[in-house]
Amino acid sequence: MIGVGASAGGVEALLELAAGLEPDLPATVLVVLHQPAEAPTVLPQLMDKRCALPVRHAENGDGLVPGTVLLAPPDHHLLVVGDRVEVTRGPRENGHRPAIDPLFRSMAVELGPSAIGCVLSGLLDDGAAGLLALVRHGGTAVVQDPEEAHFPSMPRSALDQVPGAVVRPVADLGVVFSTLAARPVIGGRRPSPELVREVALVRSGGSVDDQEKPPGPPAGLVCPDCSGPLFDLSEGNLLRYRRVGHAWSEQSLSSVQEDGIERALFTALQALEDKADLQHRIARSAGDRGAARTAERARETAHQALHSAGLVRDLLADRRAGDSA
Known part of the structure; x- marks a missing residue:
């Protein structure tokens, strides 16, 4: 059983991988690609045109047939359960559904040393924790060479956790998969209760x-x-x-926190600028009525709001400069 995970830059990598899979590959290939839930996808058709093996979206209950490639449908996790796959809308992991870690964990639980996990191009670190669990249960880790990946963060994160992984360019992975899948299966360990529970959480929603x-x-x-x-x-x-x-x-949580902070800062900036605009209008209206004290208080409030807005704007500029550095 071969599980493949990809994200940004992954479409190109998967198409090249599909072209290199050998027609007598003695394994099922399961693929997870991060993708928007609502976006239509023709990836199975594109891979199928290049691949010597049949390629399609997985359906709940599909058997694990050697020589086939099954892709996680949009907005669904893909898991291995017994000798079949399960397609589920369980909770997002690392902000994604489908996510790579759930697939690798389920392979670790069900297949142990028969499992081969592969991480391709992508941002952040989805797949790293699952690949570590897979290797700890006797499986084999394969990682796209980060030097050739369009986005090397996911391959590098995987190697941080599994430094002994097989590292190859995508063009070589077809041969690597055939060689690894033909090896005899040796050893393995009983899955930990914690790992079993994590897989069960995804299955049950x-x-x-x-x-x-x-x-x-x-x-x-x-x-x-x-x-x-x-x-x-x-x-x-x-x-x-x-x-x-x-x-x-770690990286996924940090990234979504950064996005949340930036959204909050933009919201605060808009609110402060709106407050200053309203207070200026109040000051003009009060001045027209001859209410000098009300006008002065409104102008002072507007000044304070604009000062605070300037501080927020400077903070946003500093964050952008830090991101580009």
Whole structure:
């Protein structure tokens, strides 16, 4: 079983990967690509034209047939359950549905050493935690060479967690997959209860043991999706947080927090500028009526609002300069 995860720059990588898959590949290939829920996609058709194997969107209950390629449909996670796949609208992970980590975790639970996980081009770090879980349960990690990836963040994050992964250009992955899939399966370990529970949460939509806190101490952070408290599931240098179904990696949580801060600053700037405009109107109206004291208070309030707006504008400019540096 081969699981492939991709995000930004992933369409190009997946098309090149499809062209290199060998017709006698003795494995099922499952693919997760980050994509907007509402966006139509023709990726299965594009891959199918280039691939020696049949390619299509996965349907709930599809069997794991060697020599086939199944893609996660938009707005659905793709999981392995027994000898079949499950397509589910479970909670978003790292802000995505489909997400890569749930697929890799389910492969670790169900397949152990028979699982091969591959991370391609993408932003941030989805897939890194799942790939680590897969390797810990006897599976094999493959990562696109970050030097050739359009967006190397996901491959580099995967290598940070699994430095011993097989690293190759996408053009070589077809041969790599055939070689790895033909190897005898050796060893493996029983999946941990925590890993089994995480997979169950995605399958159930986050309703498993809703009253039970996730393992780990409170993180003192708030989930951006549901505003509930997050719990710390970090291990070593892998920082990870969960709120029942919602799960966040270090980079994904940081990114969505940054977006939230910028939106809040823009909202504050607009509100302060609107306040100054209204107070100027009040001052003019009061002046026309001869209410000098009311006009003066309104002008002072407008001045304070514009001063505060200037501070917010400077803060936004500093953040943009820091992002571009």
